[in-house]
Amino acid sequence: MSEENIALPLQFGREFELWSYGVSHCLLLLRSKRNIDDPNSTRLDVLFRGVKEMKVPRSLNNISIDLIHKGDPLLDKLGVEREPEFYVFSLTADDYQSGYVVAWSVSFAEDDLDFEYPCAIEDSTFWPHVIKYGQYQ
Helix, strand or coil: CEEEECCCCEEEEEEEEEEEEECCCCEEEEEECCCCCCCCCCEEEEEEECCCEEECCCEEEEEEEEEECCCCHHHHHHCCCCCCCCEEEEEEECCEEEEEEEECEEEEEEECCCCCCCCCCCCHHHHHHEEEEEEEC
């Protein structure tokens, strides 16, 4: 497994689904589809922690995640306030250009697990399956 600090923007040329949102821990998980017919394909999870606010569609194709800085006119356009302990991440895709997530951090993990397994970022039992990991916080 290789670990890296995320340099934004992040771009993933895959189809993602809004996989889960946990109210109690404010976790938002986006998961890429894995080609089960291809034994070399991988799963990609993108996890936002400390989610305060979001505007995310159910599915996204070829996503890009970037940081919106204080003073950026896009914040006014989206109607979002940037608080000191939170980041505002823009979330765009081929077919969706106005998404965002207000959160403490974003992480990703690429692994060789199937859909039914939990997110490896949150469950260290599955770390041996992680091929690549990165975070921005």
